[in-house]
Amino acid sequence: MPEQIKEQTKELKVDDIKAAAEEKGCPVQKALYFVNEFLAGPMCGRCFPCMMGSYEARIRLQNLVEGRGSDADVLALGRIAADMVEASFCKKGKDTGRFILDWIATGVYKEHAEGHCPDMQCQALIEYRIIPGKCISCGACKNACKFLAIHGEQGKSYKSGYLPFEIRQLRCTRCGECIKVCPTGAVVLVAAKASEPVGV
Ligand code: SF4
Ligand code: SF4
Ligand code: SF4
Structure with a gap:
């Protein structure tokens, strides 16, 4: 398969993952689903901010979904996502950071850190x-x-x-x-x- 077509296929996959994530009601579940699928598929591991950021984001998101979360997790997620936007080598890593920041901006992450899922899904x-x-x-x-x-x-x-x-x-x-x-x-x-x- 020519290189350009391969790259387009990967780009489509990120969009598909985002669309599937958006079908979940809770914005923390959306981010966790997205990051899990991103790590399993399009994340190539060629740059540190995206690879390590995605792995650390997954741990922080799991903490929030599983009732072990704290304000420190929410702060860390914001920092990780901002670093991904700033320093990732390609659009996939930058988009991942942007998606996470958008989901954090819904305001429900802090509620999860306090033990409450407003969508009643966690x-x-x-x-x-x-x-x-x-x-x-x-x-x-x-x-x-x-x-x-x-x-x-x-x-x-x-x-x-x-x-x-x-x-x-x-x-x-x-x-x-x-x-x-x-x-x-x-x-x-x-x-x-x-x-x-x-x-x-
Ligand atoms: S930002 Fe792009 S190049 Fe870097 S690890 Fe993520 S997918 Fe690979
Ligand atoms: S289904 Fe269960 S909770 Fe509802 S009225 Fe019957 S016994 Fe009570
Ligand atoms: S049926 Fe009700 S009580 Fe039983 S496992 Fe499901 S949610 Fe819990």
């Missing part, structure tokens, strides 16, 4: 919970959960004092099946750090 930062006052003890959520993460007893007219339905957070994989089947809207998605469920 699984380490969210929880499914059952609002006791809305639960009619029908058992649909327990039947839908493949991970045995819900305990509770179905209500029976002849019995009182049965076990209320609850989600065991350590077993929950955040698959979301329980929220789909609950007939009363008693299952809600909340920020893991929230003391009260949202939308109550």
